[in-house]
Amino acid sequence: MAMRQTPLTCSGHTRPVVDLAFSGITPYxxxxxxxxxDGKPMLRQGDTGDWIGTFLGHKGAVWGATLNKDATRAxxxxxxxxxxxxxxVSGDELMTLAHKHIVKTVDFTQDSNYLLTGGQxxxxxxxxxxxxxxxPKEISGHTSGIxxxxxxxxxxxxxxxxxxxxxxxxxxxxxxxxxxxxNMSVSSMEYIPEGxxxxxxxxxxxxxxxxVSLDPIKSFEAPATINSASLHPEKEFLVAGGxxxxxYKYDYNSGEELESYKGHFGPIHCVRFSPDxxxxxxxxxxxxxxxxxxxxxxxxxxxxxxxxxxDSGELAKPKINFPETAEEELEEIASENSDSIYSSTPxxxx
Amino acid sequence: MQTPLAxxxxxxxxxxxxxxxxxGFAPDxxxxxxxxxxxxxxxxxxxxxxxxxxxxxxxxxxxxxYLRSLLAMVGRQVSFALHEGVxxxxxxxxxxxxxxxxxxxxxxxxxxxxxxxxxxxxxIVSYTFKL
Numbered sequence: 027m028a029m030r031q032t033p034l035t036c037s038g039h040t041r042p043v044v045d046l047a048f049s050g051i052t053p054y055x056x057x058x059x060x061x062x063x064d065g066k067p068m069l070r071q072g073d074t075g076d077w078i079g080t081f082l083g084h085k086g087a088v089w090g091a092t093l094n095k096d097a098t099r100a101x102x103x104x105x106x107x108x109x110x111x112x113x114x115v116s117g118d119e120l121m122t123l124a125h126k127h128i129v130k131t132v133d134f135t136q137d138s139n140y141l142l143t144g145g146q147x148x149x150x151x152x153x154x155x156x157x158x159x160x161x162p163k164e165i166s167g168h169t170s171g172i173x174x175x176x177x178x179x180x181x182x183x184x185x186x187x188x189x190x191x192x193x194x195x196x197x198x199x200x201x202x203x204x205x206x207x208x209n210m211s212v213s214s215m216e217y218i219p220e221g222x223x224x225x226x227x228x229x230x231x232x233x234x235x236x237x238v239s240l241d242p243i244k245s246f247e248a249p250a251t252i253n254s255a256s257l258h259p260e261k262e263f264l265v266a267g268g269x270x271x272x273x274y275k276y277d278y279n280s281g282e283e284l285e286s287y288k289g290h291f292g293p294i295h296c297v298r299f300s301p302d303x304x305x306x307x308x309x310x311x312x313x314x315x316x317x318x319x320x321x322x323x324x325x326x327x328x329x330x331x332x333x334x335x336x337d338s339g340e341l342a343k344p345k346i347n348f349p350e351t352a353e354e355e356l357e358e359i360a361s362e363n364s365d366s367i368y369s370s371t372p373x374x375x376x
Numbered sequence: 377m378q379t380p381l382a383x384x385x386x387x388x389x390x391x392x393x394x395x396x397x398x399x400g401f402a403p404d405x406x407x408x409x410x411x412x413x414x415x416x417x418x419x420x421x422x423x424x425x426x427x428x429x430x431x432x433x434x435x436x437x438x439x440x441x442y443l444r445s446l447l448a449m450v451g452r453q454v455s456f457a458l459h460e461g462v463x464x465x466x467x468x469x470x471x472x473x474x475x476x477x478x479x480x481x482x483x484x485x486x487x488x489x490x491x492x493x494x495x496x497x498x499x500i501v502s503y504t505f506k507l
Contacts (some may be wrong), residue, residue: 028382037395054406069401075391079400098410116412119400122449319385328387 029323033289036075036315040064043309045090049097051301060284061091067102073327076316079117090131103129109143121158131174135181144172174215178237187215204240207320214254225249227252246281254296259303265310267294454505
């Protein structure tokens with residue numbers, strides 16, 4: 027029987043979601059962090075989308091957010107000219123790193139000892155997280171604001187993207203090794219360590235380059251301007267989303283468009299596969315994150331595959347508005363009436 | 377060419393959103409024992425830990441007894457001693473979540489009987505009722 031994708035909508039943000047990142051796979055599952063223009067990045071359980079907590083402290087839009095591999099630390103980049111490092115277990119703010127302009131991107135090294143930041147001041151900064159008072163190392167060279175900066179090649183190199191270039195830097199010598207130029211604005215960049223692949227989006231193009239040489243591997247054209255794309259860990263699929271509000275799924279080997287999904291009510295700003303490849307998350311101008319199954323119909327997370335023999339009349343009926351306890355009902359009523367910090371929405375809006 | 381109407385994948389429930397009351401990071405969450413100040417700290421020997429949990433158990437038991445006493449009061453005649461030596465009686469109805477107000481009926485006051493009333497708990501010095 028043909029099954030139709032049921033995206034899971036994660037609500038809670040009140041403004042556009044501009045960045046999202048998954049942690050690695052930890053003994054407690056994997057986690058997802060979302061950056062939002064409302065200044066309140068949120069941590070969620072990666073396989074269900076359940077909200078865990080909100081990092082409170084930034085005084086401006088949060089443009090970038092990331093988690094370290096074991097999801098014990100989070101880092102955020104904001105329009106308040108700071109990057110912050112957080113304890114992702116307790117939600118406490120650990121460090122505020124002052125910058126001279128809007129910070130757009132943050133990335134941890136594999137061992138979580140260093141944080142890379144970049145932003146509108148066109149400088150890459152490397153902070154030693156064991157010595158937060160020390161001045162960061164700075165790398166200059168970009169001629170326009172940095173949109174994304176990533177560690178690569180086992181943290182020995184740095185990839186950074188500004189409006190029209192992608193540059194590769196050597197960490198030890200802090201010098202530029204290679205660069206790529208584009209005619210159109212680079213909208214996103216993703217680094218895949220296994221296979222050293224770089225995914226770059228610009229205009230309607232989704233391009234794949236070697237992260238070591240920056241040589242092009244292949245590229246695909248989408249029907250609309252793409253803002254973000256992600257390659258599946260096993261490199262079978264890629265997903266992309268952009269200005270037409272749709273998510274596209276392509277076969278990586280053939281370039282064939284396999285699926286397109288409607289659902290968001292605004293342009294998609296970010297899309298990422300989970301570390302196990304079973305789902306991908308998209309963040310949109312509409313203020314929501316949505317989780318999508320890679321294999322539609324598979325039982326995973328909150329998706330439950332019901333085989334025809336098991337049909338008891340509950341098939342294809344999502345259990346909506348099913349508060350487990352009376353407390354949840356009270357909270358719903360309370361949140362509608364009271365002046366809460368977040369505009370939390372009830373479990374379901376029909 | 378129309379594909380047959382596909383059935384949407386069923387879901388157990390929707391993702392839970394923020395509770396609107398706190399910033400989250402639940403103390404009883406999955407990763408709670410990883411938090412700083414948990415077993416990592418050497419200044420917290422096991423003995424002290426069990427004393428604290430013993431105290432917590434006692435507190436919980438006392439709280440439960442108090443809540444049950446409120447339940448037992450429902451519908452009964454209760455005498456309240458208020459400030460300035462004022463005494464009133466009423467039928468107890470309910471309390472609110474924080475036990476800040478008591479909802480009562482047939483409140484007998486020095487100036488008359490009030491059919492329905494809210495008594496502020498901060499105005500109450502003590503109250504008694506017969507089981």
